[in-house]
Amino acid sequence: MIYILEKKKLDQTLQDWSSKYEVIAPQFVDGVLQFHPVHPNSELALNESINTRYPPKSLFLPQSEVMLRYNPKSNQLEDVKVLPEERIILGIRPCDAYAVTLLDTVFITEENSDPYWLARRSSTIIVGLGCNNPHSTCFCTTVGNGPFNHEGMDALMTEMDDVYFIEPFSDKGDALFSGLPIASEEEQLKVKRHQTQVTESMTIAFETENLKQTLDNLFDTDFWGKISESCLGCGVCTFLCPTCFCFDIVDEVQRNERVRNWDTCMFRIYSQEASGHNPRPTRAERTRQRLMHKYSYLPDQIGKIGCTGCGRCVRYCPVGLDIRAMLRAASDFESEVIHAG
Amino acid sequence: MPDNGHNPYEPTPMHIIRAYFESNDNSLKTFELTFDDHKDCEAFFNKYNPGQFCQLSIFGKGEAPFGIASAAWEGDFVRFTVQKLGSFTKHIHTFKAGDPIGMRGPLGNGFPLKDWKGKNLVIIGGGCAFSTLYALTKHVHHPENRLDFDQLVVIYGARTSGLCMYKHDIQSWYQREDIEIHQAIDVPEEGWSHHVGYVPDVVKEVAPSPMNAVAVVCGPPIMTKYTLPTLVDLGFAPEDIFISLEKRMKCGIGKCGRCNIGSKYICKDGPVFSLAELQALPADI
Numbered sequence: 001m002i003y004i005l006e007k008k009k010l011d012q013t014l015q016d017w018s019s020k021y022e023v024i025a026p027q028f029v030d031g032v033l034q035f036h037p038v039h040p041n042s043e044l045a046l047n048e049s050i051n052t053r054y055p056p057k058s059l060f061l062p063q064s065e066v067m068l069r070y071n072p073k074s075n076q077l078e079d080v081k082v083l084p085e086e087r088i089i090l091g092i093r094p095c096d097a098y099a100v101t102l103l104d105t106v107f108i109t110e111e112n113s114d115p116y117w118l119a120r121r122s123s124t125i126i127v128g129l130g131c132n133n134p135h136s137t138c139f140c141t142t143v144g145n146g147p148f149n150h151e152g153m154d155a156l157m158t159e160m161d162d163v164y165f166i167e168p169f170s171d172k173g174d175a176l177f178s179g180l181p182i183a184s185e186e187e188q189l190k191v192k193r194h195q196t197q198v199t200e201s202m203t204i205a206f207e208t209e210n211l212k213q214t215l216d217n218l219f220d221t222d223f224w225g226k227i228s229e230s231c232l233g234c235g236v237c238t239f240l241c242p243t244c245f246c247f248d249i250v251d252e253v254q255r256n257e258r259v260r261n262w263d264t265c266m267f268r269i270y271s272q273e274a275s276g277h278n279p280r281p282t283r284a285e286r287t288r289q290r291l292m293h294k295y296s297y298l299p300d301q302i303g304k305i306g307c308t309g310c311g312r313c314v315r316y317c318p319v320g321l322d323i324r325a326m327l328r329a330a331s332d333f334e335s336e337v338i339h340a341g
Numbered sequence: 342m343p344d345n346g347h348n349p350y351e352p353t354p355m356h357i358i359r360a361y362f363e364s365n366d367n368s369l370k371t372f373e374l375t376f377d378d379h380k381d382c383e384a385f386f387n388k389y390n391p392g393q394f395c396q397l398s399i400f401g402k403g404e405a406p407f408g409i410a411s412a413a414w415e416g417d418f419v420r421f422t423v424q425k426l427g428s429f430t431k432h433i434h435t436f437k438a439g440d441p442i443g444m445r446g447p448l449g450n451g452f453p454l455k456d457w458k459g460k461n462l463v464i465i466g467g468g469c470a471f472s473t474l475y476a477l478t479k480h481v482h483h484p485e486n487r488l489d490f491d492q493l494v495v496i497y498g499a500r501t502s503g504l505c506m507y508k509h510d511i512q513s514w515y516q517r518e519d520i521e522i523h524q525a526i527d528v529p530e531e532g533w534s535h536h537v538g539y540v541p542d543v544v545k546e547v548a549p550s551p552m553n554a555v556a557v558v559c560g561p562p563i564m565t566k567y568t569l570p571t572l573v574d575l576g577f578a579p580e581d582i583f584i585s586l587e588k589r590m591k592c593g594i595g596k597c598g599r600c601n602i603g604s605k606y607i608c609k610d611g612p613v614f615s616l617a618e619l620q621a622l623p624a625d626i
Contacts, residue, residue: 072400077351249350260597279626292623
C-alpha cells in the first residue's frame with residue numbers, strides 16, 4: 001500500500017506530529033545541511049541531492065554523551081536521563097537508515113545491550129526519503145543498498161511532482177499516515193518504475209564479489225602504505241561515516257561525569273597500549289583497519305558489508321582520498337602483485 | 342529488542358580488603374576486592390570462569406582491564422595484580438584496604454575448562470601476565486576440580502626473583518605431589534635454586550609431553566612469540582595450545598571497537614584463543 005501526501009500538506013502534517021513528537025529533519029543551520037529539530041518557522045531541506053554533513057547516527061550515538069554521573073565524595077551514581085521524548089526523524093536517506101540497522105547489530109545483542117542506544121532506538125520513528133538525484137559521490141547500489149531501500153525505516157517517502165508517495169513498513173509508520181488517500185494501482189506502478197529507473201541509473205563503483213578475499217590477501221602487503229601516503233590522519237572519514245561506531249570512554253573530572261565520545265581508528269592513540277606497544281603504529285595499519293572493518297570483518301561477523309555507500313568519506317576528505325578508488329586499486333594490486341608474484 | 346534493564350557500563354561497587362606489594366621493586370601490587378552488595382557477589386560468581394578479566398573503575402580516573410588472579414573457592418573476593426605503568430595504575434597503586442573501587446565483570450570467555458576435562462595441563466606464564474594462570478592453577482588445586490584433570494605442569498618465569506609473584510603460595514606447591522612446578526629467572530642470582538633462562542628455553546628443557554595435554558600460554562609478546570613454536574616443535578597441535586591476549590580496551594563488551602584482531606574482539610570473543618583460532622586471524626596484534 002502507498003499513501004499520497006500532497007507537498008502543500010506537509011506543513012500541516014508536521015504540525016500534527018509536533019503535538020505528540022519531537023520532529024527532526026534536514027535543514028540548513030549555520031550554512032550546513034544537518035538534522036535539526038523542526039519548529040513552526042523551520043525551512044526543511046528535503047530536495048538536496050547531497051546528504052546531511054553529519055550522519056543521523058549522532059541522533060542515536062551522540063558525538064559526546066554522558067553515560068554516568070557520580071558523586072565524587074560518596075562514589076554513588078546519580079540518575080542520567082537518556083531521552084526526553086518520542087520523536088520522528090524525517091528525511092533520512094536510505095544509506096543512513098540502513099546504517100542504523102548495521103549499528104543495531106553492535107549495540108543490541110543477547111549478552112549486552114547498550115541502554116543508551118536502545119532507549120533512543122525504541123523511542124524513534126524513522127520516516128525516510130528516497131533519493132531522486134543521487135550525488136556523484138554516492139555508491140549505494142555498489143554495496144548492495146539502493147536509493148529507495150527501506151531497511152531501517154518505518155516508512156519511505158518517494159517525491160514525485162507535487163506529492164510524496166509514502167510506503168509504510170511498520171505499524172508505527174502506518175499509524176502516522178493512515179488517514180491519507182491511497183495511491184491507485186497505476187500510481188503505485190509509476191512509483192515503482194521511477195524507483196527502478198533511478199536505481200538503475202547509478203553506476204557500479206567497484207566489484208564487491210571477491211573483495212573480502214582480495215583485502216584479506218593484501219593484509220601483509222605494502223598496499224596500505226601506498227593508498228594512505230597522502231592521508232593526514234584527521235579521522236573525518238570515520239567521524240562522518242554513518243556506520244563507524246567506535247567510542248572512547250573518559251571521565252570529565254570537573255563535571256563528575258563518565259562520558260563517551262566518538263573515537264577513530266585513524267588516530268595513533270586509539271590502539272596505543274600502556275606498555276608502549278601499538279599494533280597499528282602507522283597510517284598504513286590504521287587505513288587497513290578502516291577499510292577491512294567495513295569490507296572484511298563486518299562481512300565475517302554479520303554477513304553484510306559495513307559501508308552503505310553514502311559517500312561522505314569521499315566528499316569530506318581534505319586530501320581527496322576516495323574509498324572507491326582505494327577498493328578498485330585493491331583488486332588491481334592483488335592481480336599485479338599477489339597473483340603475478 | 343532485548344533489554345534486561347542492566348547497564349553494562351555501570352561499575353559494581355566494591356571495596357578493597359587487602360592490598361600488598363607483590364614484587365621487591367614495588368612495581369606490582371595485589372588487591373583483593375569484595376562486594377558491597379551480596380547480590381552482586383552471587384551474580385559475579387555465577388558467571389566467573391578462570392581466564393576472564395574485569396574493568397577496574399575509579400570515578401575521575403577512568404577504567405582499565407585486569408586479569409582475575411583468584412579462584413572462586415578462595416572466598417567472596419576477587420584478586421588482581423596490577424603493574425604500575427600508566428596514569429590509572431599509578432593511581433590505583435595508592436589504594437589501600439578499605440578504599441572503595443568500582444568493577445565491571447567478569448568479562449570475556451575465560452579458559453575452556455569443560456573441553457579440558459581429563460587432560461594434562463601445561464601452564465606456561467611469564468611476568469605479571471601469570472596472574473590469570475595463577476587463578477587457573479588455584480582453581481585446579483581445589484580437591485573437587487583436581488579430579489577433572491590429570492597431570493599438572495606449571496612453568497613460570499620472571500625477570501628476577503624479586504619480580505616473582507605469589508611467592509609463598511607457589512613455594513608451597515613444591516611440597517604437593519599433584520603438581521610439577523618449574524620457576525625460572527632470566528639471569529643467575531645468588532640463592533636461586535630453580536631454572537635460569539628465558540621461558541621458551543625452559544619449556545624446551547622441561548619438554549612437557551603433548552600426549553593428552555593442552556598447553557596454556559600467557560606472557561609478554563616476545564615470550565609468547567617464541568614459546569608457541571617451541572610447543573609446536575614438542576608436538577602440541579595448534580588446537581591444544583591456548584593463549585590469552587591483551588589489547589587496549591574501553592568498553593570490554595565488544596562495542597567500542599578498538600580491541601579487534603580481524604573479525605574477533607579480544608574483550609568479547611577472547612581473551613583466550615587457541616593457536617589454531619589465532620592462525621586463522623590476521624596478524625593485527
